[in-house]
Every structure is written in structure tokens, then in C-alpha cells.
Amino acid sequence: MDTVSVENEVIMADDGIVKPVAGGRATIDRDNRETVGDVTAKNPRMRCREVSVFYGEKQAIHDVSLDVGSNEVIALIGPSGCGKSTFLRCLNRMNDTIDGCRVIGDISLDGDSIFDTKMDVVQLRAQVGMVFQKPNPFPKSIFENVAYGPRIHGLTRDKTELEAVVHTSLDRAGLLDEVKDRLGEPGTGLSGGQQQRLCIARAIAVNPEVILMDEPCSALDPIATARIEELIDELREQYAIAIVTHSMQQAARVSQRTAYFHLGDLIEIGETNQVFTNPHHQLTEDYITGRFG
Amino acid sequence: MSNGTITGAGNPGRTIDTVRAGLDRRYRAERRFRIYGLSAIVLGLLFVSILFITIIGNGYPAFQQTYVKLDIDFDPESLGIGDQRSNAALSGANYQALVRNALKVRFPDVTGRSDRRALNSLISSGASYQLRDAVLDDPTIIGTRRSVWVPADDDVDQLVKGHMDRAAAEGDRRLKDNQLAWLDQLQADGAIEKRFNTTFFTAGDSREPELAGIRGALMGSVFTLIVTLALSFPIGVATAVYLEEFAPRNRWTDLIEVNINNLAAVPSIVFGLLGLAVFINFFGLPRSAPLVGGLVLTLMTLPTIIIASRAALKSVPPSIRDAALGVGASRVQAVTHHILPLAMPGMLTGAIIGMAQALGESAPLLMIGMVAFIVDVPGGFTDPSTVLPVQIYLWADSPERGFVERTSAAIMVLLGFLIVMNALAVLLRKRFERRW
Ligand SMILES: Nc1ncnc2c1ncn2[C@@H]1O[C@H](COP(=O)(O)OP(=O)(O)O)[C@@H](O)[C@H]1O
Ligand SMILES: [Mg+2]
Numbered sequence A: 001m002d003t004v005s006v007e008n009e010v011i012m013a014d015d016g017i018v019k020p021v022a023g024g025r026a027t028i029d030r031d032n033r034e035t036v037g038d039v040t041a042k043n044p045r046m047r048c049r050e051v052s053v054f055y056g057e058k059q060a061i062h063d064v065s066l067d068v069g070s071n072e073v074i075a076l077i078g079p080s081g082c083g084k085s086t087f088l089r090c091l092n093r094m095n096d097t098i099d100g101c102r103v104i105g106d107i108s109l110d111g112d113s114i115f116d117t118k119m120d121v122v123q124l125r126a127q128v129g130m131v132f133q134k135p136n137p138f139p140k141s142i143f144e145n146v147a148y149g150p151r152i153h154g155l156t157r158d159k160t161e162l163e164a165v166v167h168t169s170l171d172r173a174g175l176l177d178e179v180k181d182r183l184g185e186p187g188t189g190l191s192g193g194q195q196q197r198l199c200i201a202r203a204i205a206v207n208p209e210v211i212l213m214d215e216p217c218s219a220l221d222p223i224a225t226a227r228i229e230e231l232i233d234e235l236r237e238q239y240a241i242a243i244v245t246h247s248m249q250q251a252a253r254v255s256q257r258t259a260y261f262h263l264g265d266l267i268e269i270g271e272t273n274q275v276f277t278n279p280h281h282q283l284t285e286d287y288i289t290g291r292f293g
Numbered sequence B: 001m002s003n004g005t006i007t008g009a010g011n012p013g014r015t016i017d018t019v020r021a022g023l024d025r026r027y028r029a030e031r032r033f034r035i036y037g038l039s040a041i042v043l044g045l046l047f048v049s050i051l052f053i054t055i056i057g058n059g060y061p062a063f064q065q066t067y068v069k070l071d072i073d074f075d076p077e078s079l080g081i082g083d084q085r086s087n088a089a090l091s092g093a094n095y096q097a098l099v100r101n102a103l104k105v106r107f108p109d110v111t112g113r114s115d116r117r118a119l120n121s122l123i124s125s126g127a128s129y130q131l132r133d134a135v136l137d138d139p140t141i142i143g144t145r146r147s148v149w150v151p152a153d154d155d156v157d158q159l160v161k162g163h164m165d166r167a168a169a170e171g172d173r174r175l176k177d178n179q180l181a182w183l184d185q186l187q188a189d190g191a192i193e194k195r196f197n198t199t200f201f202t203a204g205d206s207r208e209p210e211l212a213g214i215r216g217a218l219m220g221s222v223f224t225l226i227v228t229l230a231l232s233f234p235i236g237v238a239t240a241v242y243l244e245e246f247a248p249r250n251r252w253t254d255l256i257e258v259n260i261n262n263l264a265a266v267p268s269i270v271f272g273l274l275g276l277a278v279f280i281n282f283f284g285l286p287r288s289a290p291l292v293g294g295l296v297l298t299l300m301t302l303p304t305i306i307i308a309s310r311a312a313l314k315s316v317p318p319s320i321r322d323a324a325l326g327v328g329a330s331r332v333q334a335v336t337h338h339i340l341p342l343a344m345p346g347m348l349t350g351a352i353i354g355m356a357q358a359l360g361e362s363a364p365l366l367m368i369g370m371v372a373f374i375v376d377v378p379g380g381f382t383d384p385s386t387v388l389p390v391q392i393y394l395w396a397d398s399p400e401r402g403f404v405e406r407t408s409a410a411i412m413v414l415l416g417f418l419i420v421m422n423a424l425a426v427l428l429r430k431r432f433e434r435r436w
Helices: A084-091 A121-127 A144-154 A159-174 A192-204 A222-235 A247-256 A272-277 A282-288 B012-063 B087-092 B095-106 B113-120 B127-135 B154-160 B179-187 B215-246 B251-263 B268-282 B290-314 B318-326 B331-360 B361-369 B387-396 B401-432
Strands: A044-055 A058-069 A073-077 A101-109 A126-130 A208-212 A239-243 A257-262 A267-270 B064-073 B145-151 B192-196
Touching: A044 B012, A058 A073, A058 A084, A058 A239, A058 A257, A058 A267, A073 A084, A073 A247, A073 B361, A084 A208, A084 A239, A084 B361, A101 B215, A126 A159, A126 A192, A126 B318, A144 A192, A144 B331, A159 A192, A159 B113, A192 A208, A192 B318, A192 B361, A222 A239, A222 B192, A222 B290, A222 B331, A247 A272, A257 A272, A257 A282, A267 A272, A267 A282, A272 A282, A282 B179, B012 B064, B064 B095, B064 B154, B064 B179, B087 B127, B087 B215, B095 B127, B095 B361, B113 B179, B127 B145, B127 B192, B145 B192, B154 B179, B154 B192, B215 B251, B215 B290, B215 B387, B215 B401, B251 B290, B268 B361, B290 B331, B331 B387, B331 B401, B361 B387
Parallel strands: A073 A239, A073 A257, A126 A208, A208 A239
Antiparallel strands: A044 A058, A044 A101, A257 A267, B064 B145, B064 B192
């Protein structure tokens, strides 16, 4: 992996909107598929090394190495179909549920391989929570939605404790004030943005270490999106977060590090500022300047 | 191309005109289509109402039965029991004699042997059973004299219901002139009456229409369907869940799937032959038993339930599965907590279609002997019995006029059973149905 040193120039306006650099400063040629940038994080929670994913014969991810650090948000960006979701789903082994999907390489959580026989997939998913693209609350009450995780893992001893967990989770997801009078109503009756926050509350109710989010705002309006982004920023204090997004503005607003994927390859990874303002790879620059995507 | 029919971007004024010209045609097509649909529905309703009108019109007289009032002298001497009052003696007593004596007293001038027999034949042979039951119920009535309504013979019943032509030549009538005269006397006394036919709902089959009831077949159907439901629903749902949620996709599961789909198309009589060979000849289970009938119908219903259950499971959004797995539910937990409850309404629909098929099925049951003439109402899963459709078939095949109306009445009972079953399923489905 080549680490190319380029002077770190920050070109970000006050409104937080990234102004891509024009003129092509990137120095790495389009045909080079080696990862550019530092894949390691300061306090890594999850480490992925040389991960490849196959759907049957077709390879969807090629030798991707990447760390997800504590208290940071890492954004995975790239054109659609480049394997962002596929990679994200490796981190909590959701790819196991897809017939014909094969994952090779090393992925570890806090130093333990997640493919180890000692590591139970149920336990892994309790530690690595996931929020999906389309809000998918269970067709049950709001309370039951959040209580489900703690209940199946036996995290609480009695009803009051469970209620406390549900309340704190909803509170941290910023949903409590809106729903505290109607916890018994169906979660599916909430608005899209509320449903997505309910799903986040459901994920944090089992007290995970890592939260994976796959385009969590793609089905939401701008106001709901802004709320979720605020929430992600708050959650960063406690969790390691990996978020897939197709919005470069969103990546710039919420993440500290950004990884750019292209056709199954991790092309470039680095500080978000650097990737957006001073991409080293020609493909990254093409993408963030809107030449394709 | 030069006559102005060209429309499109280059000719903006014309587009709207062309559309407008086409509108009429479009509206006409829509109207026509609606009329096709409506007439199909009307035609369907018409046939259904014809069916209902004929069945109810034919069947409702069966719910009434003609009774004759007789002054019965419960004389121990005629009964032939003397001083004995044990149950065995009372059961074996000669109740026929009581009926004959009562008639003799009522019509003292009838003396000839053949006239007597003609007179006695006006009363159903079921009268003596009724008297026996009354005596067994309360032995103290022995030695007393009471008015008792006893069932009339089938021919009398038909006459009273107006199904016999009095004007026909005597030789063409089931009742002769002298019998008509006696009946007219009884009628004048107010000793003939049509009453609700409780026998029809409490008795098993009989050779005498006035004694034949639907209960035997009804209970046979109930027991058979209990066996069918208890076996086919769990097995069908378990199969569907395994194939849909757990089985790997490979050549074996493909083969199983093809086979299940083919089984759904196998003619039902083949399952009857299979049941005869396997359950009766090989395993030695009893013939004519609801247990075997239920097993055979289970084989027949399973593919229907499996196919419907798989469709129901497929229709559960995959996002629900992901959500459950995503918070760390195991596969079994995801299935039992979320997917099964959501698929349950669809599975119940499949089950009810299967059960309705099973309820109406007669061919495979003929093969395992459920077509036998069985008088006793079955009390369990291994008692010989028949089922509603077979009973309908048996009665439809009987020559007596009384069985014609009973055939239609039995069809009404079958339809009623079906409606109750469907209503139950709809209720259950309502309870399971959820929004998402
Ligand atoms: N279940 C699947 N079976 C086969 N191929 C898949 C499946 N899911 C995704 N793929 C393929 O893997 C590649 C990456 O898909 P995905 O990870 O969904 O992309 P992204 O999330 O970046 O848009 C695509 O080419 C897609 O066609
Ligand atoms: Mg995706």
C-alpha cells in the first residue's frame, strides 16, 4: 500500500459544504488499484485485513484492509454497486445470511477474529449493531421494538430495568420526547425519520461497541436527515461508527475519516478533510468532483 | 405523410386533438371492460343463487317430520316383562306390541290380517325405540296410559308434505285407499302434526328415511378433519419454514420443491389407494376409521398447505429478517418471533383452503371403507364412520322420496360446516393480521 505524502490543504467553507478542488492535483493514476492513504486508526475497534467477498463466482470486494477506530465515524463512499454495503455487512457477518456469499480475509473485533469458532455470530451482532437503509421497525409497539434486543440477550433482570433501558435508548436516539406518551403504539406508525431513529434506539439498546449504518438517511427528508446526523455526532462519543453514504456532503459533515471504494477496491482512505479537499487518487477526484457517481 | 396526421413535438396544436379524438375510444373500451366484469359477476351470482335455491328448496322439508299422536297403554303384560324391571328386561321388551295395541284401540273395526299390517305400517318402526327410551328414562310410567307423539312412516310423511298425488290410481301410490282413509280420520282428530325433525340431527344413518340422521356423518367428518388438521398444519408449516428459511439452495431442495408441486396435482383417489395399501394393509389400522381417513386426507392436503405457507413466508419483507438478525437474534428466534407471526395469516388461508378441500373429499375415503352403512354415531377416532360427502352420495343413491330431501339437507349441513370453518379462519386471521 502506497502512502503518498501531499501537503494537507483544507478547503472547506464555513457552511460545511465541501468545495472540491478543481484542476486535478491528484497524482495517482486511474489504473492503479492499490489503496492510497493510512488504513490504520489510532484506537482500532475493528481491523479488517485483505478482505475479499465473493457472490458465487463473482468477486465483489478485492483485498480491502481498513480499521474502524473508537470514537470515530468512518464514512464509506463510492459509486453505487462498488461494494460499500457488501463490505459493511462483513463487519457483523450479515453476509452469512446470503446464499452463495463467501468472505475471506481477517476481520477482528477488539483483537478477536470474528470468524473464530469461539465467536458466536449472535454475540457478534450484539456487539456490532446495524442500522439499515430502509427503516425497518418490527410491526410491534415502539416499546417492544427497543426492548427486543435486551430481552433476547437477557440483558435486564426485571421489568423496571428493561423499561429504564428502553427509555435511555430512546432518549439517546433523540426520540423519547416525541413518543414517550405512546410507547404502546406500533412502531410502524411513526414517520420515516422517527422510524429510523427508532431503529437506532433498537441498535443501541443492546449496548454495542460498533454501529454500522448503511445509507441511513437515503429514505429521509432533509430535516429528518439533519436530526440523524446530529445524533451520529453525539453517538460517536460512545461508539465506533461506520456509515455508508451516497451523499458526499453528509460524509463531510459527520465523519472523521473517509474511505472511497471503486468497483470493489478500496481506492483511498484518509482524514475526511484531506480526501475531499486534496484527493491523491485520480478516481477519488473524479468522484468527488462529480465526474461520475 | 403529407395529409396532416403527423403529430408530436413539431406539431403542438395537433397532439391534444389526437388525444381528444382517441379519448372516446378509450372511454368506450373502459366501459366495455367494466361491463364484461360486471356480467361475469352477475352470472356467477346467478349460478350460486340457483344452487342455493334448489338445495334449500329441496332440503328444508327434511327439517320437519310428521308425528302421530297415539294413546299408549304401557301394559307390562303386552310388553311381556311381567314383574321384571331390570334394565335388561326393559331393553328387550316388546314395544312394537304397545304401538299395535294403541292402533287396535283407535281403529277397532280394522280386523283383517292384511288390513292390520297396512294400518301398523303407517307408524315408523322408530316408534318402538322412542317408547323404549321413554320407559328406560322413567320406568314408573309402566302401567299407566299416556298420549305419545310417535314418528309416522316415511310414506305418511311424504303425503303430509304434499309429495304424494292422491288422485293417482291406487296401484301407483305407496299408500292405499284404506290407509288414506285412516289417516284422514287421524287428521280430523288433530292427531297428525308436522314437527321439527330432531332425529335428523341426533341419529346416524338408517334404511328408513324418517329415522336417518346426519349426526353420524357429521361426527365422522369432525373426527377426520381433526386428525387432518392436527397432522397437516404442523407438518406443512414446519416443512415450509425449513425449505424457506433454513435449507440451502441446491439440487436436492429443487427436487423436493418440484415434487411437492407435483403432489398437489395428484388425483385424490390415488391417495386413497395409497392409504389402503399402507395404513390398512401394512400397518393394520382399522377400516372405515376417521383416523385412517384423516391420514389419507393429510397426504392430500399437505402440498396445498406447504405451497401456501411458503408463499406466505416469501411475502414477509426481508427487511424484518435483517432487523431481527441485526440485533443479534438467532435464525430460529428471527423465525419464531417475527417471521412466523407475520406469515401466519397467509398460512391460515392455505390451511383453510386445504381443510375445505378435505371436507368435501369423498373419492379417497371410498377406498378405505368409509362408505360402509354405519348406523351408530362414532364416538372416537377409531370407530367406524362415514363423512358428510360420502353420506350425501349414499343418500342421493337411495330410491326413497324421503332421502331426496335428506340429501339436500345434508348438503346444507355440509355447507354450514364449511361456513363455520371459514368464519373461524377469518377470525383467527384477523387476530394475527398486523400492519407494517
Ligand atoms: N445478494 C447478492 N448476490 C449477488 N450479487 C450481489 C448481491 N448483493 C450485491 N451484489 C453485487 O455486489 C456488488 C456490490 O453491491 P453492493 O455492496 O450492494 O454495492 P453498494 O452498496 O456499494 O451500492 C454489486 O455488483 C452487486 O451487484
Ligand atoms: Mg448499498
